[in-house]
Amino acid sequence: MPKVAQAHLDARRRQIVEAAGRCFARNGFHRTSMQDVFAESGLSAGAVYRYFAGKDELIADIAAGAVGQVRASVRALLDSGRDLSPADTLARLIDDLGAFRDPDGTGRLMIHAWGESLGDPALREVIAALNREMLDELAEVADGFVGAGHLPADADRRAVAHTLLSLMQGYVVQFHVTGDLTPERYLVGLRDLLG
Amino acid sequence: MPKVAQAHLDARRRQIVEAAGRCFARNGFHRTSMQDVFAESGLSAGAVYRYFAGKDELIADIAAGAVGQVRASVRALLDSGRDLSPADTLARLIDDLGAFRDPDGTGRLMIHAWGESLGDPALREVIAALNREMLDELAEVADGFVGAGHLPADADRRAVAHTLLSLMQGYVVQFHVTGDLTPERYLVGLRDLLG
DNA sequence: GCCAAAAAGAAGAACGCTCGTTTTATTATT
DNA sequence: AATAATAAAACGAGCGTTCTTCTTTTTGGC
Numbered sequence A, B: 001m002p003k004v005a006q007a008h009l010d011a012r013r014r015q016i017v018e019a020a021g022r023c024f025a026r027n028g029f030h031r032t033s034m035q036d037v038f039a040e041s042g043l044s045a046g047a048v049y050r051y052f053a054g055k056d057e058l059i060a061d062i063a064a065g066a067v068g069q070v071r072a073s074v075r076a077l078l079d080s081g082r083d084l085s086p087a088d089t090l091a092r093l094i095d096d097l098g099a100f101r102d103p104d105g106t107g108r109l110m111i112h113a114w115g116e117s118l119g120d121p122a123l124r125e126v127i128a129a130l131n132r133e134m135l136d137e138l139a140e141v142a143d144g145f146v147g148a149g150h151l152p153a154d155a156d157r158r159a160v161a162h163t164l165l166s167l168m169q170g171y172v173v174q175f176h177v178t179g180d181l182t183p184e185r186y187l188v189g190l191r192d193l194l195g
Numbered sequence C: 001g002c003c004a005a006a007a008a009g010a011a012g013a014a015c016g017c018t019c020g021t022t023t024t025a026t027t028a029t030t
Numbered sequence D: 001a002a003t004a005a006t007a008a009a010a011c012g013a014g015c016g017t018t019c020t021t022c023t024t025t026t027t028g029g030c
Helices: A006-027 A034-041 A045-051 A055-080 A086-100 A106-118 A121-147 A157-178 A183-194 B006-027 B034-041 B045-051 B055-080 B086-098 B106-118 B121-147 B157-178 B183-194
Strands: none
Touching: A006 A034, A006 A045, A006 A055, A006 A106, A006 B106, A034 A045, A055 A086, A055 A106, A055 A121, A086 A106, A086 A121, A086 A157, A086 A183, A106 A121, A106 A157, A106 B006, A106 B106, A106 B157, A121 A157, A121 B157, A157 A183, A157 B106, A157 B121, A157 B157, A157 B183, A183 B157, A183 B183, B006 B034, B006 B045, B006 B055, B006 B106, B034 B045, B055 B086, B055 B106, B055 B121, B086 B121, B086 B157, B086 B183, B106 B121, B106 B157, B121 B157, B157 B183
16 A cells, blocks of 8 residues: 655645645635635645645634744743843734734734634634633733733733733734834834833 | 605615625625625615625725724724823723624724735725824824823824724734623723833 | 556546626616 | 616626546565
8 A cells, every 4th residue: 555755745735735825815715716726836636635625624724823823923932031021022022923024924814814713613713712822821921021020910911911912913914904014113102102 | 767865875875885794794705795795685686786886896895984984983082082191092992992892893894804905905005094094193192192291202103103003903803803802801901011 | 676556646627506797577766 | 658776587707626537656476
């Protein structure tokens, strides 16, 4: 029974995901056809359907992946960037988000993923879970603010986490929808307002 | 030549826009078919196409309308709620946003509109323009903060406006995607972080 | 170690279905 | 009666998906 190397299968799958991700980021999930994905990936219909049961599976995979990537940068902050001030923490987070600024990239996918999740309960639960994990970790970050005296001892860590997440999400929207908004300029406003 | 009253025409158009808005808010622009719109509005294909050239026009109208509604609440703030503290200003804005929380409503439409604008340059320009107008007005609000001594005199008003807009946009995303987030709870975090 | 046989992978044409839209027929209004 | 407004059937295009064919890779007997 012949079988191709697992590494090859993984590479093919990644090839498909990346190509579809570029298409989806540019035009949204429903404005890109499967034929667009075939063309972008350089593969045929048969090949793609060997790795994914259908378009919905591809969408779910990529939408969750995009939000997951943002979550990863929050986790990285927690691993290495503790005891920063609120402003410096946000500087770090927004700077990481800067990596998602390209037009084929994660930032735009995330916006599409939000919309898609509104009409797809299963996907919504996946994305909501990722967001809750982010909130958990951002609450830990907020706890660090309290510990370092940046926030009052009775501050609501989880509520502060919502605020931090908003500032990340809002940056993505304003950069991609409203137009060019550099991390530097955005941080100026944050520092002014956070004092 | 019989002609129906203009008021009747306007009412019909509004009927279509509202029905389509409910569909779009629930399932997104491309997951709702025109037939869904016909059913929701209680009208036939012929009737709808008498008022709109096609689905794209309907989408553009409704997407711009959703963002425009948020803009209107910012303008209302400027007209009546000057010289509030940053925290109270946000309380007012988020409270207004609370009106967009229902599942058929503006909040969800706005998220879909962002996604749609990414792949549609014309719509993107319309939405970007609305956002810029909001930023202009929020910059005036920020100027009020400086005047009242809440912010340093050299604060960058426009940059602060971006932050305020983020806090509004992030609330919408977190309420509709992550799950129930009351304005009250959200404001706790804002007050903690803004000091 | 090599060669046939078998099994899996990939390609691309083809299919059926749904969608947006148009066209035709009917109803209502002046 | 004449004409606008509406209803509803019908159409053509484009979609996601499947099916058939061909190629590539692996296996087992010699």
